[in-house]
Amino acid sequence: MILGLDVGGTRVKAGVLAGEALRAFQMFPRPEAPEALVEELRRRFGDLSRLAGVGLAIAGLVQAERLVQAPNLPRSWWQSRREYEEIFGLPVRMENDVNAALAGEMMVGAGKGAESAVLVALGTGVGGALWLKGRLWKGVGLAGEVGHMPLAPLSGPVCRCGNRGCVEAYLGGWAVARWIETNRAQGRIPADIHTPEDLATRESPRIQAFWDHYGTVLGQVVVALLHLLDVERVLVGGGLSRAWSRFAPAMQNVLETMLLSREFRRFSVEPVAHPEKAGVLGAALLFKMGGDA
Numbered sequence: 001m002i003l004g005l006d007v008g009g010t011r012v013k014a015g016v017l018a019g020e021a022l023r024a025f026q027m028f029p030r031p032e033a034p035e036a037l038v039e040e041l042r043r044r045f046g047d048l049s050r051l052a053g054v055g056l057a058i059a060g061l062v063q064a065e066r067l068v069q070a071p072n073l074p075r076s077w078w079q080s081r082r083e084y085e086e087i088f089g090l091p092v093r094m095e096n097d098v099n100a101a102l103a104g105e106m107m108v109g110a111g112k113g114a115e116s117a118v119l120v121a122l123g124t125g126v127g128g129a130l131w132l133k134g135r136l137w138k139g140v141g142l143a144g145e146v147g148h149m150p151l152a153p154l155s156g157p158v159c160r161c162g163n164r165g166c167v168e169a170y171l172g173g174w175a176v177a178r179w180i181e182t183n184r185a186q187g188r189i190p191a192d193i194h195t196p197e198d199l200a201t202r203e204s205p206r207i208q209a210f211w212d213h214y215g216t217v218l219g220q221v222v223v224a225l226l227h228l229l230d231v232e233r234v235l236v237g238g239g240l241s242r243a244w245s246r247f248a249p250a251m252q253n254v255l256e257t258m259l260l261s262r263e264f265r266r267f268s269v270e271p272v273a274h275p276e277k278a279g280v281l282g283a284a285l286l287f288k289m290g291g292d293a
């Protein structure tokens, strides 16, 4: 049995992989340091020494088996695989969380059966990952930064990264939250709408116009990805993918009108199958596969 972990800015997700099934999936607040996580895991899962190892998905840049950059994690988490092996007392395989989520989807989720895919993760930020010819494509470590592909570099809104017109400045949860705030303050949407989740469940012409615009922008991103990579699947994940039914029609419309050689392409755009668990699953499955998948 392998322990899968997905360590994010605010939460840890954990589960035990037995065969291809995930058991005892749990979610809890992220402890301040990895040593405290081990204590928490012992309380929740019992003796860890019976496990074959740990697949660790983590929210940051993993290079040469070391977490080297993680804006949402304290420095105590910036460790190497070897250091994590000492902390857990078990063999560890580390992977960036979005990469791990895509690996999970490819092996036991919405990407199953495909040789190539892109994941667009619509969370507070916009993440991405690439799977080409049956394995993760990481570049030198940073591949898949879909959120910071420039869409409108001269005229677009300012992004958290400091550039203008990034994908994230249109599609990220923080950008949606800002739209909600502005429109609520102007009385253009009901006063009890606070989060993107609220916005996904409410109906009004103005709200639908927002989701149509959202889908149009996402459609353009998908067109850019398909023109560059011609992958078989584009998977859409992250919290905002719950609004799929609101933005997918506008997105499909863009694909139909903008994609070159559409009739020759063999692709589908789909929501992920395991929005909460893919990172845990992927981290554990990558550990099981061994090597540098």
Ligand SMILES: [Zn+2]
Pocket: 147, 148, 159, 160, 161, 162, 163, 166, 167, 168, 169
């Ligand atoms: Zn940016």
